[in-house]
Amino acid sequence: MWSSIKRQKYAHMFVLTGMLIVFIFQYLPMFGILMAFKQYSITTGIKGIFTSQWVGLKYFVEFFNAYNFEQMVKNTIGISLLKLVFTFPVPILLAIMLNEVKSRFFKRFVQTVSYFPHFISWIVVSGLLVIFFSTNSGIVNDALLSLGIIEEPIALLSDPDYFWGLAVGSAMWKEAGWWTIIFLAAISGLDPSLYEAAEIDGAGRLKRIWHITLPGIRGTIVVVLILAVGSLLGGGLVGSNFEQSYLLGNVMNNEKSEILQTYAFKMGLAQGRYAFATAIDLLQSLIAIILVFGSNYISKKTTKSGLF
Amino acid sequence: MHRRTNEDRIFDFFNILILSLIAIVTTYPFYYMVVISFNNGLDSTLGGIYFWPRDFTFNNYSEFLSDPKWMQSFFVSIARTLVGAFITIWFTCLAAYGLAYKNLKFQKLYYSFFIVGMYTAGGLIPYYVVLRGLGLLNTFWVYVIPGAINIFFLIVAVSFFKEIPAEMEESARIDGASDLKIYYKLILPLSKPLLAAMGLFVGVGQWNSWLDSAYFVNNDGLRTLTYRMMEIINQGMSPLDAESAERAAAVTGVTTFSIQITAMVIAVLPILCVYPFLQKYFVKGIMLGSVKG
Numbered sequence: 004m005w006s007s008i009k010r011q012k013y014a015h016m017f018v019l020t021g022m023l024i025v026f027i028f029q030y031l032p033m034f035g036i037l038m039a040f041k042q043y044s045i046t047t048g049i050k051g052i053f054t055s056q057w058v059g060l061k062y063f064v065e066f067f068n069a070y071n072f073e074q075m076v077k078n079t080i081g082i083s084l085l086k087l088v089f090t091f092p093v094p095i096l097l098a099i100m101l102n103e104v105k106s107r108f109f110k111r112f113v114q115t116v117s118y119f120p121h122f123i124s125w126i127v128v129s130g131l132l133v134i135f136f137s138t139n140s141g142i143v144n145d146a147l148l149s150l151g152i153i154e155e156p157i158a159l160l161s162d163p164d165y166f167w168g169l170a171v172g173s174a175m176w177k178e179a180g181w182w183t184i185i186f187l188a189a190i191s192g193l194d195p196s197l198y199e200a201a202e203i204d205g206a207g208r209l210k211r212i213w214h215i216t217l218p219g220i221r222g223t224i225v226v227v228l229i230l231a232v233g234s235l236l237g238g239g240l241v242g243s244n245f246e247q248s249y250l251l252g253n254v255m256n257n258e259k260s261e262i263l264q265t266y267a268f269k270m271g272l273a274q275g276r277y278a279f280a281t282a283i284d285l286l287q288s289l290i291a292i293i294l295v296f297g298s299n300y301i302s303k304k305t306t307k308s309g310l311f
Numbered sequence: 312m313h314r315r316t317n318e319d320r321i322f323d324f325f326n327i328l329i330l331s332l333i334a335i336v337t338t339y340p341f342y343y344m345v346v347i348s349f350n351n352g353l354d355s356t357l358g359g360i361y362f363w364p365r366d367f368t369f370n371n372y373s374e375f376l377s378d379p380k381w382m383q384s385f386f387v388s389i390a391r392t393l394v395g396a397f398i399t400i401w402f403t404c405l406a407a408y409g410l411a412y413k414n415l416k417f418q419k420l421y422y423s424f425f426i427v428g429m430y431t432a433g434g435l436i437p438y439y440v441v442l443r444g445l446g447l448l449n450t451f452w453v454y455v456i457p458g459a460i461n462i463f464f465l466i467v468a469v470s471f472f473k474e475i476p477a478e479m480e481e482s483a484r485i486d487g488a489s490d491l492k493i494y495y496k497l498i499l500p501l502s503k504p505l506l507a508a509m510g511l512f513v514g515v516g517q518w519n520s521w522l523d524s525a526y527f528v529n530n531d532g533l534r535t536l537t538y539r540m541m542e543i544i545n546q547g548m549s550p551l552d553a554e555s556a557e558r559a560a561a562v563t564g565v566t567t568f569s570i571q572i573t574a575m576v577i578a579v580l581p582i583l584c585v586y587p588f589l590q591k592y593f594v595k596g597i598m599l600g601s602v603k604g
Contacts, residue, residue: 007416013490014412018421021406024460027441029428035437049444052437097333100326113330115590116337122582122589124519126537129544130575131340134347140358142343149359180337207318246522250544271436272526284434 039063039282045275062282071261078167079236079244079262085171087239091231093179094240095224098186099212114187117180125246128177132169132251136160161255169251170260174241182227182240189223190216225306233295236263236287263287341579348372348576352569366564371573374565380531381539381574387451388518388536388578395455395517396510402459403509404502407468408494413477422469429462435526442527453527454517454535464509471505472498508592511585518581536578543571 008015035052042056066072097117104110120128135143136159144156159165197215206214231239238244245264252260263283271280347355351366359365375381410421439448447453475498483493499506521537528534 007414011412011415011490013494014409014415017405017409018415021402021409021460021465022421022424024402025425025428025462027445028438028457028460029431031441032433032437033431035433035440038437038440045440045443049440052440100330103322103326104330105323109327109330113334116334118590119341119586120337122515122519122586123579124521124537126519126521126540126544127575127578130540130571131344133544134344134572135340140356142358142361145358146361176336207316208322209318250541253545268435268526272439277436277440281434281436284436288432288434
């Protein structure tokens with residue numbers, strides 16, 4: 004046994020180096036979760052995670068009693084659910100529409116263009132939103148005003164009532180095209196003879212989509228849906244709840260834009276309340292785990308397919 | 312082959328119409344951004360520009376290039392993109408080569424360690440504590456070291472290396488080549504497409520990141536281009552207002568906001584350039600998104 008390890012010494016060395024890196028950056032922070040139940044002080048470093056005093060559920064209780072606790076939970080869940088409802092069907096629809104295009108050039112063009120924003124940083128996207136929707140000569144308000152459609156500029160970026168819509172809409176703009184890839188791949192795997200047979204039987208376009216395309220990609224839809232539900236609190240498929248609330252949230256729309264993640268960030272890194280912020284993070288992870296297993300369970304019961 | 316029915320015609324009409332609208336809504340913002348970047352900043356505040364610069368100028372770009380703060384962050388972004396991609400490729404491929412090694416002892420155990428690692432996350436604060444303990448905070452290395460092993464690409468690389476015919480390795484071994492030599496002289500040259508894909512995806516991720524700059528760095532000299540843009544966005548949601556216009560030098564017509572838009576163009580440009588190459592790897596890329604889910 005030792006001789007074979009010795010012979011493979013480079014291979015073992017390479018793998019172990021990789022494992023050390025993964026241990027430090029992926030596994031070690033897991034122990035940090037203990038902080039949520041401890042009187043942790045940052046000056047004690049990594050060791051302090053283990054040596055500091057236990058305080059039980061103190062930080063959780065404090066969090067539940069925070070004055071804006073209810074509003075933050077409402078925002079987190081509200082934005083996430085809206086994203087799930089409105090952005091989940093869009094890539095499916097888009098994939099079906101693209102699949103029905105006859106011209107290969109046009110299809111490729113629309114595809115290429117619609118994936119592109121996925122690769123652009125949220126910073127740039129927020130910058131674009133400002134250029135377009137600012138109340139001072141933002142191009143949209145500018146155009147609507149000069150066309151006489153509105154009398155007053157719409158304060159999309161500062162009016163709290165618009166924030167949820169802004170978050171859902173901009174996330175859809177950025178990510179919907181990207182998720183069509185997976186559905187298009189699923190559609191292109193379907194048997195073309197099914198369509199030909201249906202056409203001979205007199206089924207029109209919509210009927211073929213409804214009876215062949217949609218049932219054909221049901222498995223993919225279920226898997227992607229479970230992924231979306233699992234990452235629900237991060238924003239689902241389109242993600243970016245944190246980025247949006249951090250970048251597009253401001254003093255004016257704070258009541259509708261503050262979510263658990265931005266609050267944890269402000270408490271933790273900005274105010275140095277490390278243990279408290281860890282408790283908020285942990286609570287969020289717990290909800291996410293429950294959602295993954297829950298949705299997988301329901302999906303297995305109802306459609307007989309699941310992730311695991 | 313078959314007759315086009317009325318349903319076909321109506322369907323196609325609306326289908327093409329809607330898809331064209333989507334294409335316009337996606338491309339126009341980028342086009343408009345470029346237009347504004349070539350327009351006099353003070354003039355832009357008046358509005359009414361839609362398709363073409365009204366007061367054409369290169370001043371925004373020359374101002375960007377001569378501003379030491381913007382240039383500093385521009386170089387930090389370039390450096391982290393290059394160094395980050397290199398470090399990730401280096402460590403990920405080495406580990407993958409080890410994992411793909413024929414009859415490696417403990418292979419299953421090693422492999423599951425990585426797979427489990429993909430799903431573990433302690434959250435932001437514990438991560439911060441670890442980085443602090445390692446002395447990585449406020450250093451350039453915090454941008455590039457933590458991502459040294461990309462577990463998704465590790466899995467891709469292992470299966471890629473395993474597909475390299477064993478005979479090639481055998482014959483090299485008979486010629487007296489060591490493991491290291493085989494890795495550098497045989498495996499890596501054969502894996503150029505894999506290395507390219509990794510470099511592109513990791514590079515784009517590095518180029519776009521700003522969260523780590525916001526979380527783990529408070530040294531002005533280490534800010535990335537995206538972070539610098541964020542500062543301006545956060546300064547005010549209506550940067551086109553009179554105040555910022557006043558602050559601008561009346562001679563050059565450059566405002567804080569017009570430089571910001573120029574920076575946005577500069578941030579998008581490299582991605583646009585590598586985009587055609589990225590496209591080849593989309594199907595793999597989407598799997599990356601799903602496993603990270």
